[in-house]
Amino acid sequence: MAMIAHKCKGHTVTVVDINQARIDAWNSEELPIFEPGLDEIVKGCRGKTLFFSTDIDTAIREADIIFMSVNTPTKTYGVGAGRAADLRYIEKCARKIAEVAEDDKIVVEKSTLPVRTAESIKRILESNSKGRKFQVLSNPEFLAEGTAVADLENPDRVLIGGDQTPDGLAAIQKLVDVYAEWVPAENILTTNVWSSELSKLTANAFLAQRISSINAISALCEATGANVDEVAHAIGTDSRIGPKFLKSSVGFGGSCFQKDILNLVYLCDHFGVPEAATYWNGVIEMNDFQKHRFARRVVSTMFNTVSDKKIAVLGFAFKKDTNDTRESAAIYICKDLLDEQANVAIYDPKVPEAQMRRDLGLSESDTSITVCADAYEATKDAHAVLILTEWDEFTALDFKKIHDHMNLPAFLFDGRNLLDLDALRKIGFEASGIGRG
Ligand code: UGA
Secondary structure, three states, X not given: OHHHHHHOOOOOEEEEOOOHHHHHXXXXXXXXXXXXXXXXXXXXXXXXXXXXXXXXXXXXXXXXXXXXXXXXXXXXXXXXXXXXXXXXXXXHHHHHHHHHXXXXXXXXXXXXXXXXHHHHHHHHHHHOOOXXXXXXXXOOOOOOOOOHHHHHHOXXXXXXXXXXXXXXXXXXXXXXXXXXXXXXXXXXXXEOHHHHHHHHHHHXXXXXXXXXXXXXXXXXXXXXXOEHHHHHHHHHOOOOOOOOOOOOOOOOOOOOHHHHHHHHHHHHHHXXXXXXXXXXXXXXXXXXXXXXXXXXXXXXXXXXXXXXXXXXXXXXXXXXXXXXXXXXHHHHHHXXXXXXXXXXEEEOOOOXXXXXXXXXXXXXXXXXXXXXXXXXXXXXXXXEEEEOOOOHHHHHOOXXXXXXXXXXXXXXXXXXXXXXXXXXXXXXXXXXXXXXX
């Protein structure tokens, strides 16, 4: 929404939420999320074309286009628990719009939703229409965290799905006009609603599948002496495969990949294609395997025990340049190490201590982890260093200094293949990466 406000000076964008604290944070100097470039954009248009408010009713009444951007977590209860998307926030939103709107509205689903959700939103709106006309569009978002501003400024494509009726096509055109202020026309794709909804889930499933595929090969590389980065490079030069998203890692995290694949798995089952459900579920199983495999390798390399040993964990976010830790591989790896009774010292440049403790289910006073102010404090007297997020600053660390204040042998496990292992070995580290036999 900030990008729309930034690019489309003729429009007013009002972001509303029931959470006063969150809205206050968006109106303050300290924005509630860290995303490179976002501060400048928000602060540049706040109070001019971009507003943050808790006055939901007024915002609905005044809007021509309403974007529904509420969260759709995996259901934790009832039918489809653990797989289906929980749509209660979406439904509440639709009912609110139906209750408050006084004239025709275009309602855009921005949240990632199961296929055919637009249909339910439409039914809720239409059953309460009182003469007003509602058009429901699907406009999934493809930005990635850490590069959100660049992705929004220069999207590979914008996807807009809508009813293929005259009213539906007119609504699609209205939204196309918003994006056309900065996105080239050929990059704005229009489809029917269901294709758009399904494309979002499919895009994330394909992206995650590439990571699980290369991670599956990384395990084989470790067993055979091949180098997974060399394999990725070699296959990536095939123009049909392409080089992106083939970086082997401790496993993918983030709020979307796992949730969206679980949702896809549920839909495949629900619509009677269990074979497809099993196929996509394999992507998640491989990711779980990769996370636990990394922790197991740390333990087995360190003489089968990390009990009472200090393990320095560098990086807790699910990727660099974000403070988001949702589904971060670091959570699972730290939990495995804590189960093995290690003392875990964590440093991340952007993730606050309270968030780490919440993610690990530890109270403020629990001493099994220490959260450190920098990488040197975390590694002092440590038996091993684990790189779990690919923050740029980790490449600039003084590893000689780190080695000299660690317990020997000094183990280093690079879960992101970020560092030059040969250089580290020359310093004296027992260094290993992912997929390097
Ligand atoms: C992902 C998609 O890339 C976006 O297109 C999509 O819009 C977004 O989900 C969403 O649905 O909201 P995001 O989760 O922000 O974006 O970040 P990614 O760059 O996709 O990274 C996801 C995870 O995969 C990270 O843990 C990252 O470290 C890992 N990854 C990524 C790898 O392990 N290897 C790779 O080659 C690429």
